[in-house]
Structures are given as C-alpha cells and as structure tokens.
Amino acid sequence: GQNIDQPTEMTATEGAIVQINCTYQTSGFNGLFWYQQHAGEAPTFLSYNVLDGLEEKGRFSSFLSRSKGYSYLLLKELQMKDSASYLCAVPSGAGSYQLTFGKGTKLSVIP
Amino acid sequence: DGGITQSPKYLFRKEGQNVTLSCEQNLNHDAMYWYRQDPGQGLRLIYYSQIVNDFQKGDIAEGYSVSREKKESFPLTVTSAQKNPTAFYLCASSAETWSSYNEQFFGPGTRLTVL
Numbered sequence: 264g265q266n267i268d269q270p271t272e273m274t275a276t277e278g279a280i281v282q283i284n285c286t287y288q289t290s291g292f293n294g295l296f297w298y299q300q301h302a303g304e305a306p307t308f309l310s311y312n313v314l315d316g317l318e319e320k321g322r323f324s325s326f327l328s329r330s331k332g333y334s335y336l337l338l339k340e341l342q343m344k345d346s347a348s349y350l351c352a353v354p355s356g357a358g359s360y361q362l363t364f365g366k367g368t369k370l371s372v373i374p
Numbered sequence: 375d376g377g378i379t380q381s382p383k384y385l386f387r388k389e390g391q392n393v394t395l396s397c398e399q400n401l402n403h404d405a406m407y408w409y410r411q412d413p414g415q416g417l418r419l420i421y422y423s424q425i426v427n428d429f430q431k432g433d434i435a436e437g438y439s440v441s442r443e444k445k446e447s448f449p450l451t452v453t454s455a456q457k458n459p460t461a462f463y464l465c466a467s468s469a470e471t472w473s474s475y476n477e478q479f480f481g482p483g484t485r486l487t488v489l
Binding site: 267271294296303304305306307308311313350354361362363364365366367 | 477
C-alpha cells in the first residue's frame with residue numbers, strides 16, 4: 264500500500280522561502296504530484312515529478328529523490344495568497360491512475 | 375470553457391435522508407472520482423470510474439453509491455447508511471488511464487451538512 268507523510272502545519276513570513284517536505288512509501292513508483300488547496304476550495308495542480316531532481320516553475324519548485332522516497336515543494340518570495348494547504352500525492356500502485364493523497368500541510372504566511 | 379461542475383455548493387439534509395451530489399465534466403475525460411475531505415484530513419477516495427457503466431469502490435465506499443450512465447456525469451448518493459456524512463465532497467476527473475501522468479482536475483466541491 265501507499266503511505267505518505269507531510270508536516271501538518273507550517274508558518275513562514277511574507278517574502279521568505281519555505282520548503283514543504285513529503286516522504287512516501289509506495290509499491291511501484293509512478294511519479295509524485297503536488298496540489299495546492301485554498302480553504303474551502305478545490306485542489307489545483309502544481310507539479311509532477313517522475314525523475315530525480317528539481318523542477319522549477321516560477322516561484323514554485325519541486326524536488327524528487329526516488330531512492331530516498333522523498334520530495335519537497337519549495338516556495339520562494341512568499342506572498343499572502345500562498346497561504347493554503349499543500350497536498351502530496353502518488354499513484355496508488357504500479358500502473359494505477361488512482362492517487363493516494365497525504366493529509367496536506369497547512370501553510371500560513373504572515374506579514 | 376471546459377471544466378467540472380458540482381452542485382450545489384452547500385447542502386443541508388436531515389439525518390436518515392438520502393442525498394445525491396451532482397458532478398458533471400465537459401473535459402472529455404474517461405476517469406472520474408469522488409473524494410471526501412474532513413477537517414485536517416487528506417482526500418479519501420470513495421468511488422472511481424474508468425469508463426461508462428463501470429465503477430469501483432475506493433477506500434471508504436460504505437454508505438455511498440454511484441452511477442456512470444454518461445461519460446460526462448458521475449453522481450454520488452450519500453445514503454442513510456453512512457454514519458458520519460457531514461463533510462466536504464470533491465469530484466475529479468482525469469484523461470489518461472494508462473500512463474503514470476494522471477493529473478486530476480477537481481470540481482469546486484459540495485459541503486454537505488447533515489442535521
């Protein structure tokens with residue numbers, strides 16, 4: 264089965280950099296997704312990593328290490344609107360298109 | 375504009391009543407999903423469907439039922455057998471059912487409160 268761990272909550276200051284970690288255990292790795300979810304709203308796709316390394320997309324970057332079962336989401340130049348939950352998700356097994364989601368990390372950005 | 379719609383956004387029901395949540399997509403996606411989200415919890419899969427007239431139970435299917443008569447529609451019924459139905463319900467869809475890249479697109483959600 265799949266097991267995903269993320270910190271429950273984090274707080275960071277506007278303009279700063281924050282790193283949100285995700286560790287996972289899965290049978291048959293098929294990539295890792297990050298989603299952003301504002302309170303009371305739908306999750307929206309941020310990134311997808313299937314190979315080791317860093318993927319940069321504007322202020323957001325996502326890193327993957329398959330050997331360590333580890334990923335992180337890096338948010339730079341934090342803005343108040345970045346206050347949201349960040350969900351890590353992996354496909355539910357080899358060849359599966361279902362996703363198993365972590366419980367999410369609630370990020371609060373303070374002035 | 376393509377997307378996923380869920381209605382209504384807020385729904386109140388009395389205990390013991392069945393209620394059906396609507397989910398419609400015009401993205402031409404084959405796969406559709408229903409998730410439940412409780413405060414401080416991640417998304418938990420209730421049911422999913424790969425193709426019309428076929429659906430599978432997810433991790434927490436007890437007390438729920440679905441149908442997939444059309445590609446665009448995947449309604450979820452919360453039955454009186456569901457012991458704790460008050461939650462935020464999210465519908466999603468995805469295009470690729472054979473590759474690992476399976477970005478799911480989510481509807482705006484329905485917040486169900488059972489009184």
